[in-house]
Amino acid sequence: MEVATESMEVKNGNSSEPVDDRCSDNDFGPSILGTKEYWEEAYQKELETFTDIGDVGEIWFGEESMSRVLRWMDKAKIPENASILDIGTGNGAFLVELAKHGYRNLTGIDYSPASVELSKNVLQAEDLTDVPVKELDFLNCQGELKGFDVCIDKGTFDAISLNPDNSVEGKKLYVQALKDALKDKGFFAVTSCNWTKEQLLDRFSEGFEFVQDLPSPSFQFGGKTGNSVTALIFKRVH
Ligand SMILES: C[S@@+](CC[C@H](N)C(=O)[O-])C[C@H]1O[C@@H](n2cnc3c(N)ncnc32)[C@H](O)[C@@H]1O
Numbered sequence: 642m643e644v645a646t647e648s649m650e651v652k653n654g655n656s657s658e659p660v661d662d663r664c665s666d667n668d669f670g671p672s673i674l675g676t677k678e679y680w681e682e683a684y685q686k687e688l689e690t691f692t693d694i695g696d697v698g699e700i701w702f703g704e705e706s707m708s709r710v711l712r713w714m715d716k717a718k719i720p721e722n723a724s725i726l727d728i729g730t731g732n733g734a735f736l737v738e739l740a741k742h743g744y745r746n747l748t749g750i751d752y753s754p755a756s757v758e759l760s761k762n763v764l765q766a767e768d769l770t771d772v773p774v775k776e777l778d779f780l781n782c783q784g785e786l787k788g789f790d791v792c793i794d795k796g797t798f799d800a801i802s803l804n805p806d807n808s809v810e811g812k813k814l815y816v817q818a819l820k821d822a823l824k825d826k827g828f829f830a831v832t833s834c835n836w837t838k839e840q841l842l843d844r845f846s847e848g849f850e851f852v853q854d855l856p857s858p859s860f861q862f863g864g865k866t867g868n869s870v871t872a873l874i875f876k877r878v879h
Pocket residue numbers: 680681699700701728729730731732735750751752753756777778779780794795796797800801
């Protein structure tokens with residue numbers, strides 16, 4: 642398992658650039674990481690690796706990014722039968738952690754067919770064949786996703802924001818799809834390396850109430866202190 646920590650080098654098309662370059666707080670341009678082709682190719686390779694040696698591949702933002710959300714879920718007393726959606730599940734590693742934590746009403750979605758196959762294989766290897774993973778574009782799910790108590794996003798809103806074709810529209814569609822997917826008073830747990838707390842508060846201001854931020858490691862650069870990832874909890878309100 643490759644643990645992509647906050648200081649990871651990420652593959653960005655032809656080059657590897659440090660995560661902090663890719664995830665600058667304010668201005669980040671379109672990137673290959675915002676395309677379906679990129680993720681399909683990435684998960685195709687991870688699927689081959691998993692088949693060969695059983696390695697689940699990249700854990701985006703590191704293991705701690707999952708533990709921090711799980712700790713919040715414990716504190717918030719999210720019941721084990723809560724319906725939980727993992728938006729853009731990737732390799733399904735978060736679904737495995739949620740299931741191991743006792744959650745039993747889980748759904749994963751991803752628009753990459755290779756991701757869906759990989760996550761199904763990863764779940765199967767853990768005897769978690771009853772966790773559904775669907776191939777679905779979150780921005781075009783036509784009412785298929787609704788009534789969730791908790792929606793989790795780790796890196797997917799970031800990816801959508803980097804779409805070279807239409808990130809402005811994508812971000813709006815994302816907010817609407819999230820509103821539709823969550824129950825009233827349902828929670829949204831988002832982990833981002835592209836957006837600051839202020840920017841996320843702004844983006845999810847209408848129809849959501851800020852609940853809390855989850856402490857994440859900070860770094861110092863040029864005399865300024867910043868966080869390499871932002872993890873926030875929102876509540877759906879009407
Ligand atoms: C940075 S990866 C994170 C994967 C996973 N959440 C994790 O933490 O390992 C972004 C994921 O979002 C998925 N994705 C991007 N846009 C999507 C969309 N419109 N609908 C569904 N999945 C999407 C990608 O296929 C990829 O799996």
